[in-house]
Amino acid sequence: MTEVDGEEEDKDNEYDQVKSYKPCIVAAQTLHKLALHLPPDKVITPLLQWADLVFKGSDTRAKQAGYTALAVVVEGCAEHIRTEYMATFVQVICSGVKHPQAHVRNAALYAIEKFAQYLQPDIDKYANDILPTLLEYFSATVNSLANGKKVPRSVERVFDTLEMFCDTMGAKLNPFVPALMEHLFIALNPTYPFLVKELALSAIGATANAVGKAMVPYFGCIMEHLKIYLSGQLPEEEMPLQIQALDTLEEIASTIGEETFRPFADEYLKFTINLVQSKDDPNLRISAYAVFTSLARVMKEDTAAALPVIIPLLMKTVESNEGVTAATNDDDDESTLFPAGDLLDDDEDVSPMDYYEDDDESEDDDESEDDDESEDDDESDGAGCTVENVYLEEKKEACFALRELALQAR
Template sequence: MMSEELERILARLTEPDNAVIQQATAELKQAFKDPAIIPALCALMTESQNPQSAAVMLRLRVRKHWKKISPDHRESLKAVVLQHMIEIYFFNYYTVCSHISTLNSVQVGLLLLSKVVGSNPEPFKPHYKQLLQLFGTVLQDLNNPTALYYCILTLTAITAYTGTEEMNLMRSLIPKLLIALKHLIQADQDHASEAMEVFDELMESEVSIVVPHIAEIVRFCLEVCLHILIVIITCLFLNLLKAVLKHKLLQPILQVVFPILSAAPPPGEEDPEDEENDTEGDSENPKHFAVQVGLFTCFTLPFTQTCLSSENPYERKGGLMCMAVLAEGCADHIRTKMLSSMLQTVCRSLSDNNQVVRSAALFALGQFSEHLQPDVSKFHAELMPLLHGYLSAVNQTKIGHMTKAFYALENFLENLGPEIEPYLPTLMETMLSALNNAENLKLKELAVSAIGAIANAAKEMLVPYFPPIIESLKGFLTDTREEMRTLQTQALDTLSVLARTVGKEVFSPLAAECVQLGLNLTDGVDDPDLRRCTYSLFSAVSDVSPDCLAPHLTPITTVMLLSLKSTEGVMAHLDEDKPFVLLDDDDADDEDEEGDVDLDEESETEVDDRDVAGFSVENAYIDEKEDACDALGEIAFNTGVAFQPFLESSFQQVYELHDFPHEDVRRAAFGAMGQFCRAQHKSASRPCQSVIHSLPIVVLPCFLEAVRQDRERQVVMAILESMNAVIKSCQGEALQAPGILAEISNTIKDVLKKKVRI
C-alpha cells in the first residue's frame, strides 16, 4: 500500500503547480520518517512505469542515512539494485533504446551502475562478461554522450578485476572506446577528461589488452591529448618498447613531442621555469609533459643533438632539458659511453649568450650531479672553477637564475667528499659573504642550504668556518619576523647537518643551546615545516650529545606525538554531484526526533551530510609525520634508558601509522618501530611494563604482514632493513615467539622468488 501512495506523491512532484509540489514535498518528508520507505522505493524502482524519481530518492536516502538503515533493508537494497541494474536496465538495453521516451531511464541506469560498481567492483565479477557485452553496445550509441560517460566510468572501475575469461571481450572494446572518446570530447570535455582515466587503469592493470591496439591508441592521443599520451608512453617505454619499435611508433611520437619541447613562449612571456621570482614554475605545462618522454629512452638522442646545434635558443634549451632527464632515465648508458661529451656540451652552454639556455645548462648539470655519481665527481677540476666563477658573475638580483646556479652547485658538492678541500676557502668566502651582506632573504636561504651541502662533503674540514656560520644561524633562528620562516626552516636543516658532520667535540658545547632554540620555535610558531625541521635537529643532537636531550624529553615527545595524532591539513573534497535538496531542510529535525545518537554514528552522518567524496593531506603535514617518526625512533635508540618512560606511548602512536595511506609515513613508522625494539633491548636492565615487555613479538609479525601486503617497493625495502637491524641487535630475544623464525624464513624466500605484491 505504501508503494502506491509513494508513487502518487512522486508523480505530484512533477506537476506544474507550486502548491501541489509543496504539498507533495511535505508528504514525502513525512513518508521518509517511516523505515518502510526503503523497501517501498525499491519496489517502485523495479515496478513503476517511471522509476527515475524513485531511484533518485533512494540514492538520496542511502547516501545521507546509510547507518540508520536496518541491516535487513541494507542487504535487500543491495540485492534489488544489483538485480535491477543487470537484469532490467542493461540486459534489455536494446528494447530500451528502441523507445526514445525511456532514454533517460538508460542514462539513470548507467549512472546508478557506475556508482554501485565503482564503490565495490568485485561482487559484480560473475556478471563481467554480460556487462562487457552491454558496454560494446552502449559505446556504439554515439548520440548519447551521457551514456558513453557512465559506461566508460564503469569500465574503468572493473578493469583491475577482469581475468583471462574477459580478456578477448576487453580487447574488442578498445576500437569502440577510442571512437566513443572522440565523440565525448566534442560533447563534454570535462567528462571526456575524466573518462580518459580508463587508459591509466588499462596500462596499470591489463597492459596486454592494449598491445594489439598500440598504434591506434598512440595515434588517438597524438591527435587529442598530450597528457594521456605521456602516461601511455611511460608504460610503453617501460614495458613494451619492442612493440613500439615494431609498430614504428617512436618516430611519430618524437616528431610530435620535440616541437612542443622546443617551442618559444608567446611574445612578451617566458616559460614558467625562466621567470625571475622566488616561486617554482608550473610543472603542469605541455613542455614538462613532453620532456618526460626523454626519461625512458636514449632513442631521443638524435633529436637532442639536432636541437643543441640549432640557432634557435629555445631549441637549444629543449635539447639541454632532454639531456637533463636522460641523466635519470638512461644513467648507465650515459655514465659508460657519453658522460665526457655531454658534460662538454653542458659546459659550453653555460657560456651561451642567451640566459634561458644558460639556465637549462645549470639544470642539466644539477641533474648530472644527482644521477651520475660517482663518475661525474671525477670532473671536479673542470667543473668546480666553472661553477664557482659562474655563481660569482651572476647578477644577484636575478633570484630565479641564482636558484638554478645554487641547485647545480649543491648537487655537485654533496658528493665531492674530501676532494672539496682545495675549493673550500673560496666557497666559504662566497657563502659567508651572502649570509652577512645579502639583502634578499632568498639568497641567504640558498647560501645556508649550500653550506649544508658543503658540510656533508667537508665534514671536520669545515671546523675553521664553524663559529661565523653558527653566529649567522642563531641570528636567523631568533628573529621573530614572519618573513623569516622559510629561512629559519633551512637554517634548522643545515644546523642538523652540522651537528652530524663537524664532530662531537666541536658541536657538543652548543647542543643544549640548539635544543632550547628548537623548543622555543615549536612553542612560538605554528608551522609544520618548521616543526619537522626541529624534530630533525633534536634527533641529530641525540646522536651527538644524548645527555643534553634527556632533560627535555617530556616537551619534545609531547609535541612529536601531537604531530603524529594531528589531523591538521586534512582537507575534505565534496562530491560535485549536486544532491536533491527538497528534503535537506528537515535533516536537523529528523535528528532531534530520533533522540540520542551514538557519537560514532553522528560523526559519520556529518561526513555524509557534507557529501564528502574523499580526503587529502597537505604535503607539509605528511612530511611532519614522517620526520616525527624518524626522529622519535632515533632519539629512543640514542637516549636509551632516559627514553623508557616515553617508549610505550610513542610506540602505540607510531604503530597506528603502519597502515597510513601515504607510503613515506608508513616507511618511517616501520623504521621507528624497529628502533623502538632496539632501544628496549639496549635498556633491558630497566624493568618494562605492558606491551613494551615484548616489543619484537608485536613488531615482527606486523613487519612480515606488511612485506607481503604493501604495494610500495620502497616501503618493503625499509621494512626488510629494519627487520634485519632488529634481529641483529635483539638476536634471540627477537625470535622467542613460536613459529616466528619459520615465518621470517618463508617470507624471505617469497621475496627472493618475487611472490610478494611489489
C-alpha cells in the same frame, strides 16, 4: 624545442593556460620518451648530427633547444653517454653556462642538473670543470640580486646540482670547500632575498655532511650566521629560512665532531627550545626535534637539565591528534596537470620537463589508483581516517628524540 618570444615581459597568466600544449613542451616530452624506450644509439646518433651544427652555429634559440635536448635524453641514454660522450657533453654544457644570453645559460644549467642526477658517480670525475663553472655563474647572479631582482629558477638549479655533488663526492669534495664556502657566505648577505640565504644554508649543511671535520675552519662563522636566524623572531614569510637554519644546525652538530660543537651546544639548545615554544608550526617542530636528537649525542648526560622542558614538548606531539581527519570516499583531491610558472622566456629558465615530470608522476599515481580500485570499492564511506604526512613526520622525529634522550641523558 625552440620558441620565439615577441616580448620580454612576464607571462605567468598566459603560460598557466597554454603550457600543456606548447610545441616546445611536446617536443621535449616526445624526445624524453624516445630516449627511454629506444636503443640509445637510435636517439643519440641523429641527435648529435643535428646538435653539432646547432652548437657551432649562432642561433641562440637553437642552442637553447640543443641543451634542453641533452637534458631530456640523459635519463634514457645514461649508460651510452657515460661510456661514449661524457667528456664532450660536459665541455659543451659548461660552455653553454657561460653564454651571454640568459635563455641559453638556463638551458645549459638544466642539462648540468640532469647530468648530475643521472650520471653519478661518473660525473664526479668532471667536478674540476663543473663546480667552478657553477660557482662563477652563481656569483654573477647573486651579485645582481642586491638590487631586489627576482631570484631566477636557475639559482635553485645551481644549488640542487651542488648538493648532488656533495651527496656523492664525500671527502673528494675537500679541495673545493674553500671556494664553495666563500661563495656560500657571500650568499648569506642580509640584503639578499631570503630564498638565496635559505639555499645557501642548505648547501652548507650538505657540504658538512660530505666533508665532516674539514668544515672546522668555517665552523665559527657558520654558527654566527645560524645564530642570526635562530635567536630572534623572523617575519612569518621567512619561517622557511628559520627551519632551514635548524636543519643546518642538526647537520653541523652531527658531523663537525663532539669536541668542536660542545661549547656551543647549551646556547643552541636554548634557541631551539624557544623556537618550539614560540612557533606553532609542524615543519619547524620536525627540524627542531632532529636538533634535539643530534644535541643529545653531543651533550649526553648534560641534556638532563633540559629534560623537564623538552620531554613535555615531545610528548605533546606524540599524543596530539592534530592533522587527523575522518576520511570518506568523496574526499578525493583534484590536482592540476601542470604547476604554475613561466616557460622558456628570455629571462626565465623553467624547462619543458619541469612540467612534464610532474605530469609523469600524475600518471604513475593514476596507475596506482587503478590497481587499488577493487580494494577501495569494498570500503564504506567514513570508515577510516587520514593523517597528514607532516604530522606523521613530526611524531616520528619526536619518537627519535625521545629514544636518543633516553639513551644519552642517563
